[in-house]
Amino acid sequence: MxxxxxxxxxxxxxxxxxxxxxxxxxxxxxxxxxxxxxxxxxxxxxxELIDGLKRFLDNAVLGYTMPYDGFYDAVIGWQKTKHNWNIKKEWIVNTPGVVDAFYAAMRAFTNPGDGVIIFKPVYYPFSMAIDDNERELVNCPLINTNGYYTIDYDKFDELAKEPKNKLLIFCSPHNPVGRVWNKEELERVAEIAIKNDLIVVSDEIWNDLIMPGYDHTVFATVNEQLNDRLITCTAPSKTFNLAGLAISNIIISNENLRKEFKKAIDVVRGGTVNILGYKACEIGYTKCxxxxxxxxxxxxxxxxxxxxxxxxxxxxxxxxxxxxxxxxxxxxxxxxxxxxxxxxxxxxxxxxxxxxxxxxxxxxxxxxxxxxxxxxxxxxxxxxxxxxxxxxxxx
The missing domain is CATH 3.90.1150.10 (Aspartate Aminotransferase, domain 1)
Known part of the structure; x- marks a missing residue:
């Protein structure tokens, strides 16, 4: 090793x-x-990451920073080579973390009292974002069969039909149960979301940490129609242990959706990422x-x-x-x-x-x-x- x-x-x-x-x-x-x-x-x-940051700091001016070409190239290249996902520079919105994106999506695409669907047991900030923004938490529990979890599609379809339910926050791969959803499972979720006009936030922060024998499918690649209503949350933080550097890449191909999301982020100045976060992301995706x-x-x-x-x-x-x-x-x-x-x-x-x-x-x-x-x-x-x-x- x-x-x-x-x-x-x-x-x-x-x-x-x-x-x-x-x-x-x-x-x-x-x-x-x-x-x-x-x-x-x-x-x-x-x-490689520590050495790269040291070399960068030898000559860096630690002033206000924005995304730059090398950073964009690294993010786009990683998604292409690692996940066979072609994204564009303008689709990327930076936030300090994916949880910030949950909160922004809540404000951008729902109103107080609207329902937000999640599949429990699930990463607890999903619930926090719903409760803190005074939205209604709508739970569609996963089906637990002897420790193996699957989605209750009938229940999800029933909940998605309710006009008050406007948003789905989806965890892929799933934290905490460790499932990597296969393409057929994702297609069924997409079909229900599209049919019922749901906006979807897909938390894919774990997408690089896949066990041998399994493959992650990017949700955005399973159904072209889904992309008109999809916010995909990615980050190098779990992949390379960078959580302390606060850098996430939120990928939104639909221009109108992206504008509304950025408005919600800008209200709380939530789009600010520190200079070392950008550089660490670039190094991670190109060297590690x-x-x-x-x-x-x-x-x-x-x-x-x-x-x-x-x-x-x-x-x-x-x-x-x-x-x-x-x-x-x-x-x-x-x-x-x-x-x-x-x-x-x-x-x-x-x-x-x-x-x-x-x-x-x-x-x-x-x-x-x-x-x-x-x-x-x-x-x-x-x-x-x-x-x-x-x-x-x-x-």
Missing amino acids: KYDFKTLVSRKGTGSEKWEQMYAWNPQVGDDVVPFSVADMELKSPP EGWLEEVIKLVDTNQKVVKKFFEDNFPKIKAPLIEGTYLQWVDFNALKMTNKLLEKFMHMEAEFFLDEGYIFGIEGSGYERINLAAPTHVIEKALKRLEKVLKKVYK
């Missing part, structure tokens, strides 16, 4: 969101405990594909480690393999604990810090989301810690 995926970099005292959160939950945890909650990586950054390929192999190894751990030691706890993202969705309902009791057990007894399933919706009750983007030996150590306390409560 060309890259160092064994060294653990302690983020204690650096302002890391999930590390600070861990110490707030349990101030007594040792320095060898690592959180697996918030979705950024516990891996050293791509060396090899690093990404190795990360995917690591995540695939780690998910199999987790799955085998539960199968061998606690078979009633289910950890299905994921198709995409680096987040494994583990079913702890066999412990018959309430959400709060499970949370306390994980934080205080196991010192195993994850994202609690219930924050993704009631459908996530009894589940935990494990971030697999960490050195394998670090995950194995955490599982050994978990094993000691699980033996006391597992029946």
Whole structure:
């Protein structure tokens, strides 16, 4: 392996969101405990990225910045070579993050009281954006068949027909259940959205993190008619662990839709991206594909480690393999604990810090989301810690 995926970099005292959160939950945890909650990586950054930023900073003037040709070329080239998606420079709208895009789309294409459809359990800022903007959350729960999730098309069609429901926020690949929707599934969602005049926000921030044997299909490529009502959210942040540099590329081919979206972003000055965000995106998309390929192999190894751990030691706890993202969705309902009791057990007894399933919706009750983007030996150590306390409560 060309890259160092064994060294653990302690983020204690650096302002890391999930590390600070861990110490707030349990101030007594040792320095060898690592959180697996918030979705950024516990891996050293791509060396090509760090070296590229260093060279850039040697001569940079850190003033006001806007997108430039090299940046656009990198984004367009990545989408073409990685996803077989031909986009144009003028389609790209920059925001600090995809969550900003959810909020902007809410303001641009709906009014207070309008319904917004989501498929729970799902990334919780979907719900936050709906509630904070005083829209009505319309849930179309995914169908869970022994840990494998599919879309309830009949329910979705029924909800889409309601005139008050104006917008769909769609997660592809899906966080937290790890599904990579296939082309046929996406075509059915597109047909229902088009037929019922829904605007669609497709969150594809995980589109580069696909496990071996699976392929991501860009939603914009499945039905030409869909593009007149589609906002596609992409970013290098999950791909190259750049969340702290706040750069996202929101791709909107329909000019009128794009104008309305930009108005909503401009109202809150939400289109400002920092100079290092642009440069890091360019470097990631042009220099770091090899690093990404190795990360995917690591995540695939780690998910199999987790799955085998539960199968061998606690078979009633289910950890299905994921198709995409680096987040494994583990079913702890066999412990018959309430959400709060499970949370306390994980934080205080196991010192195993994850994202609690219930924050993704009631459908996530009894589940935990494990971030697999960490050195394998670090995950194995955490599982050994978990094993000691699980033996006391597992029946």
